[in-house]
Amino acid sequence: MVVERKLRRLPPVVLLAAAGLAQSAIARGRRMTPSSMMVAAPVLGISICALAGSAGSFLRHRTTVDPVRVERARHLVVDGPNRLTRNPMYLGLAGTLLAHAIARRSPSAVIPLVGFVWLIDRYQIPAEEKVLEERFGQAYLDYKEAVPRWLNVPVSSPGDLGRESKVRR
Numbered sequence: 001m002v003v004e005r006k007l008r009r010l011p012p013v014v015l016l017a018a019a020g021l022a023q024s025a026i027a028r029g030r031r032m033t034p035s036s037m038m039v040a041a042p043v044l045g046i047s048i049c050a051l052a053g054s055a056g057s058f059l060r061h062r063t064t065v066d067p068v069r070v071e072r073a074r075h076l077v078v079d080g081p082n083r084l085t086r087n088p089m090y091l092g093l094a095g096t097l098l099a100h101a102i103a104r105r106s107p108s109a110v111i112p113l114v115g116f117v118w119l120i121d122r123y124q125i126p127a128e129e130k131v132l133e134e135r136f137g138q139a140y141l142d143y144k145e146a147v148p149r150w151l152n153v154p155v156s157s158p159g160d161l162g163r164e165s166k167v168r169r
Contacts, residue, residue: 009123011068016093019112020100027106040103047095053081054088065089067124070131078143085151086144090120125149 057080058065064072067089081088094117101109132140 009068009127012090012093012120012124015116015119015124016097019097019116022112022115023097023100023104023106023109026111027101027104027109030104030106030109032103033105036103036105040099043095043102044099047092047099049092050081050085050088050095051092054092056080057082067128070128071135073132073135076132076136076139076143078147083147086147086149087120087125090117090125091150094120121149 054077055065057077061075061077063075063077064070066072085091094113097113097116098110101107101113129140129144133144
């Protein structure tokens with residue numbers, strides 16, 4: 001008998017906090033300046049809008065925003081920011097990390113951002129998508145085909161390069 005081991009995923013907020021702390025450590029000594037904050041502000045603003053807009057849609061539809069308990073979802077949310085990306089909350093979190101790296105004027109502080117996105121993309125999102133496919137069936141599969149995971153920017157590994165990815169518009 002083969003027993004499937006489940007990889008225990010950390011809640012995305014824990015990954016965000018770890019990435020933010022890593023950025024702070026990497027950018028230690030790099031002060032924010034008025035000009036770096038002016039450049040970071042629009043990135044942060046757009047990120048907060050994606051987060052708040054998506055969370056608002058989830059709340060209006062009275063469904064869970066808890067990424068650890070996706071099975072509690074009662075409604076497939078496809079409006080608001082979810083029309084542009086299947087993961088506006090994760091995109092918003094990644095944007096806050098990008099804004100932090102910009103504000104601290106630290107190109108090296110982008111490294112934790114890349115790690116955060118990679119972990120979310122490879123472990124969190126596939127687990128959520130599996131539950132959503134089981135829960136909402138063809139409606140989710142149609143949504144998944146029509147709306148990109150990350151704003152139509154493919155995040156692929158070398159093994160994915162030969163695969164065709166279709167996004168209907």
